[in-house]
């Protein structure tokens with residue numbers, strides 16, 4: 001097909017050319033005296049992205065799912081009770097993994113489109129007077145529904161009830177995009193992967209463990225081998241790995257960390273919010289469609305799930321977008337299969353990028369019989385972006401404001417014809 005594929009699934013995300021180039025390296029000896037430099041630089045960089053000083057980052061050749069397992073098996077024992085809420089495919093899958101590993105999960109079933117139920121968590125923790133709950137699980141950003149949850153609120157519930165449970169957070173589709181504070185929120189295990197906000201190909205599982213989580217290791221009895229944190233920690237201390245690390249991805253990760261730091265983590269977060277607001281304007285004001293996220297406090301700045309009108313098959317819209325317009329949108333998973341489509345707006349992204357996604361989605365919807373006003377998405381998103389100040393990461397020349405463009409005299413062409 002002519003032109004490029006427009007990738008808007010909420011992971012894997014677009015890999016910037018700079019990162020692609022950084023990964024074009026020859027293989028090297030991962031036991032060489034030089035190798036630890038790379039490891040140490042990555043670990044220091046990850047601490048910054050997690051916003052932690054005391055936390056220990058881990059990098060596994062894996063994906064996010066592997067680190068879900070690492071978090072559980074290195075801290076808990078068979079039959080241990082954990083508290084979790086199910087409000088989307090990813091929060092559900094972590095619960096499913098807990099059960100397969102032999103944990104006793106107390107599940108709070110929530111509407112898809114809502115986030116972690118703070119009051120229920122607090123009530124359950126308050127009633128757990130013997131402290132049988134060993135860990136509380138939170139999916140920070142439910143990628144299946146475009147819902148962001150209040151992790152700080154869960155920490156408050158733990159404090160309020162003086163409950164000693166560990167706090168485990170899935171930040172696979174939030175780290176490096178949404179505000180995430182490992183130390184400030186008292187997170188004990190944070191689970192991430194490479195192919196979402198970190199703008200890398202899939203292949204790395206990234207974990208961060210608090211001292212309290214690591215202290216639970218010696219007494220935890222779940223089986224672990226490949227994901228054993230002690231093996232990893234011992235090798236990592238010298239800058240090495242217990243088995244062959246994913247070298248090219250690690251060079252990519254170092255570049256990704258550099259890019260995030262050059263833009264500034266706060267600016268990256270602000271950019272994600274600004275872009276997401278434009279997409280939400282396109283959906284709700286332009287198309288007059290509903291978001292899956294039921295309330296503003298749950299709006300995700302990394303993925304927008306768009307509810308389709310009754311009688312329209314989401315799968316048809318997604319297939320049309322892909323087959324006719326070379327645009328990849330995310331589908332509805334499980335309970336919301338066929339009812340929605342998702343636009344991922346995380347990682348390497350700007351306004352014009354997103355204009356392609358919303359216009360492509362609009363054309364695909366029109367082709368499938370959805371009664372939306374042609375051009376309405378671009379009008380609404382464009383209005384939002386033109387009338388709000390752009391975060392620095394989006395401006396090639398930050399000093400050029402719209403008004404100065406309007407006032408400036410037309411430039412003399414460099415070449416007179």
Ligand SMILES: *Cc1c(COP(=O)(O)O)cnc(C)c1O
Pocket residue numbers: 011063064065066090139141142143170171172173193194202
């Ligand atoms: C993508 C995703 C996962 C799964 O990660 P993999 O890297 O595919 O194993 C888990 N949780 C959330 C919230 C995700 O978005």
